[in-house]
Amino acid sequence: MTRPVTVVTGGSRGIGAATCLRLAADGHDVALVYVSDDESAERTAAAVRATGARCLTVKADTSDDIDVDRLFTTAADALGPLTGLVNNAGVTGRLGRLVDTDPAALRRVVEVNFLGTLLCSRRAAQEMSERGGGAIVNVSSAAATLGSPGEYVHYAASKAAVDALTVGLAKELGPEGIRVNAVAPGVIDTGIHAAMGDADRPRRAAATIPLGRAGRAEEIAAAIAWLLSPESSYATGAVLRVAGGR
Ligand code: NAP
Numbered sequence: 001m002t003r004p005v006t007v008v009t010g011g012s013r014g015i016g017a018a019t020c021l022r023l024a025a026d027g028h029d030v031a032l033v034y035v036s037d038d039e040s041a042e043r044t045a046a047a048v049r050a051t052g053a054r055c056l057t058v059k060a061d062t063s064d065d066i067d068v069d070r071l072f073t074t075a076a077d078a079l080g081p082l083t084g085l086v087n088n089a090g091v092t093g094r095l096g097r098l099v100d101t102d103p104a105a106l107r108r109v110v111e112v113n114f115l116g117t118l119l120c121s122r123r124a125a126q127e128m129s130e131r132g133g134g135a136i137v138n139v140s141s142a143a144a145t146l147g148s149p150g151e152y153v154h155y156a157a158s159k160a161a162v163d164a165l166t167v168g169l170a171k172e173l174g175p176e177g178i179r180v181n182a183v184a185p186g187v188i189d190t191g192i193h194a195a196m197g198d199a200d201r202p203r204r205a206a207a208t209i210p211l212g213r214a215g216r217a218e219e220i221a222a223a224i225a226w227l228l229s230p231e232s233s234y235a236t237g238a239v240l241r242v243a244g245g246r
Pocket of ligand 1: 011036038060061191193
C-alpha cells in the first residue's frame with residue numbers, strides 16, 4: 001500500500017508541527033513547509049522521521065506564487081503524488097486596533113493567510129485532480145466569526161475569507177473527488193501569542209472559554225488528521241470549530 005503524502009504549510013512550529021507528528025503517526029509521509037526558522041523545522045522533521053515516516057523540509061513563502069510552485073514540484077519529486085494539503089501557515093501581526101495598524105502589516109496578514117491559502121490550494125488541486133482525488137484542510141480561526149475587535153479585525157477577516165473559500169472550493173472540486181474542509185481553532189497555546197505581543201494571552205483567555213482553558217496544538221492536529229482521513233469521507237465544505245466552546 002502506498003502511504004499518503006501530505007504537504008503541511010507552517011509545519012515547523014505550533015499547530016503545524018503537532019500536525020506533522022500526528023500525520024506521521026497515522027502513516028503519512030510529510031512535506032514540512034516553513035519560511036524562516038530552520039532550527040525548528042529541522043527539529044520537527046527529525047521527530048517526524050523518528051516515527052519511520054519520510055519528511056522533506058521546504059523553505060518557502062506560501063504567499064509567493066513562484067515559491068509555491070517550487071514547493072509542490074519539490075514535494076512531488078521527493079515523496080510522490082500528493083494526497084493531502086494542510087493550509088496552516090498563518091500570521092497575526094501585532095495586536096491592536098485597525099486604525100493603529102500600518103498598511104504593510106495589513107498586507108502581510110492578508111497575503112499569508114488568504115492569498116497563501118489560495119495559491120497552495122490551486123496548486124494542490126491541479127495535482128490532485130490529475131490523480132483522481134485528495135483532501136485539503138484549511139486552518140481558519142474562531143476569530144472569523146468573533147471578529148476580534150481591538151485585537152486584529154484584519155486577521156479575523158482574512159480567516160473569514162478562508163471559510164468562504166472552503167465552502168466554494170468544496171463545491172468546485174467535489175466532482176473531482178477532492179474534499180475541502182477547515183478547522184477553526186480557538187485560543188491555542190503556541191508561540192503565535194508571543195509574536196503578537198502577548199505571551200500570556202492563552203492563560204488569560206481561559207476565563208472566557210467555556211471549557212476553562214486554552215487548547216493544545218495536538219487537539220487541533222487531531223481534527224485536521226480526521227478531516228484528511230477516509231473516516232471523514234462524506235465531509236466536505238465543513239468548518240469544524242475546535243475552540244473549547246467559544
Ligand atoms: P505559530 O506557532 O506562530 O507557527 C506559525 C507557522 O507558520 C510557522 O511554522 C511559520 O514558519 C509558518 N509561516 C508563517 N508565515 C509563513 C509563510 N509566509 N510561508 C510559510 N510558512 C509560514 O502559529 P500557530 O499558532 O501554530 O498557528 C498556526 C495556524 O493556526 C495559523 O494559520 C493561525 O492563524 C491558526 N490559528 C492559531 C490559533 C492559536 O491560538 N494559536 C488560533 C486560531 C487559529 P517559521 O517557523 O519558519 O516562522
